[in-house]
Amino acid sequence: MRAVSGANRPSGGEREGVSGANRPSGGEREGEGGANRPSGGEREGTTVEGAEAEGIDPGRVPAHVACVMDGNGRWAKARGLARTDGHTEGERALFDTVHGALEMGITWLTVYAFSTENWNRPVEEVRFLMNFNRTLMRRRRDELDEMGVRVRFIGRRDWRLPRGVLRSMEDGMERTRANRNLTLTFAFNYGGRAEIVDAVRALVEAGTPAGKITEKAIRRHLYAPDMPDPDLVIRTSGEYRISNFLLWELAYSELVFTPVLWPDFRREHLVEAVREFQSRDRRFGGVAR
Numbered sequence: 073m074r075a076v077s078g079a080n081r082p083s084g085g086e087r088e089g090v091s092g093a094n095r096p097s098g099g100e101r102e103g104e105g106g107a108n109r110p111s112g113g114e115r116e117g118t119t120v121e122g123a124e125a126e127g128i129d130p131g132r133v134p135a136h137v138a139c140v141m142d143g144n145g146r147w148a149k150a151r152g153l154a155r156t157d158g159h160t161e162g163e164r165a166l167f168d169t170v171h172g173a174l175e176m177g178i179t180w181l182t183v184y185a186f187s188t189e190n191w192n193r194p195v196e197e198v199r200f201l202m203n204f205n206r207t208l209m210r211r212r213r214d215e216l217d218e219m220g221v222r223v224r225f226i227g228r229r230d231w232r233l234p235r236g237v238l239r240s241m242e243d244g245m246e247r248t249r250a251n252r253n254l255t256l257t258f259a260f261n262y263g264g265r266a267e268i269v270d271a272v273r274a275l276v277e278a279g280t281p282a283g284k285i286t287e288k289a290i291r292r293h294l295y296a297p298d299m300p301d302p303d304l305v306i307r308t309s310g311e312y313r314i315s316n317f318l319l320w321e322l323a324y325s326e327l328v329f330t331p332v333l334w335p336d337f338r339r340e341h342l343v344e345a346v347r348e349f350q351s352r353d354r355r356f357g358g359v360a361r
């Protein structure tokens with residue numbers, strides 16, 4: 073059985089294929105893999121070091137995986153529970169996925185936690201989600217820090233976000249800012265179109281002449297300009313949509329859709345998606361190599 077762990081993982085610059093030299097990704101990747109990267113065996117629950125990891129090439133693990141955590145409501149409904157119970161259960165899935173990402177050597181994980189359109193959900197659910205995200209960061213901050221995870225947020229910081237939520241976001245980011253094993257980015261009050269609009273607005277406000285509004289200039293004004301483009305996007309729950317997620321960044325991402333509802337998603341499903349990713353031929357508009 074082949075183990076997929078941090079130990080035999082090549083560093084960013086040395087990787088071939090998916091994250092190699094010709095990968096037109098976003099910003100520069102920073103130093104990764106720290107002394108405090110936890111080994112799979114030390115944690116509770118399953119690990120991907122074993123049968124599930126069979127067939128994964130550790131040299132071609134995607135650097136950046138992004139997830140649309142969909143299906144919480146349907147998971148709850150199927151059990152006669154409230155939609156919000158599905159979100160609560162989704163936290164377990166999120167942390168199992170974080171562990172799996174660390175074990176496989178994925179260095180960027182971005183999750184869609186609340187979209188600019190999710191304000192249209194019932195007011196009680198919106199209130200629950202705001203509070204849930206606030207307390208999640210408070211409850212899990214230390215654990216994420218110990219795992220060497222850097223927490224970040226992308227999205228609009230507008231008047232709709234309660235002050236307590238903003239404060240817990242700032243605390244989480246501040247507490248974990250030096251970590252480099254994995255950057256866990258929450259897309260929160262995030263919309264892909266809004267992000268592009270905000271970038272263009274910033275350029276216009278800075279007096280940028282039309283001829284200087286280039287792809288590079290827009291990228292520099294995205295919410296996280298140093299974040300590499302996702303190599304792999306996973307959407308759970310059998311929906312085949314992007315729903316306004318990372319529209320600019322996923323121009324050349326590989327898309328994997330799974331029927332698994334988010335609360336049931338576990339690190340072995342992440343491994344499965346990575347296996348699927350490794351079977352794809354990425355061409356970036358060129359020809360097969």
Ligand code: FPP
Pocket residue numbers: 140141142144159162163166184185186187189190201311313315
């Ligand atoms: C996009 O589908 C999905 C999201 C924006 C994910 C929302 C996720 C949560 C509310 C739960 C967060 C859970 C944790 C554990 C932090 P959509 O439903 O916004 O779009 P659609 O209408 O096109 O399906």
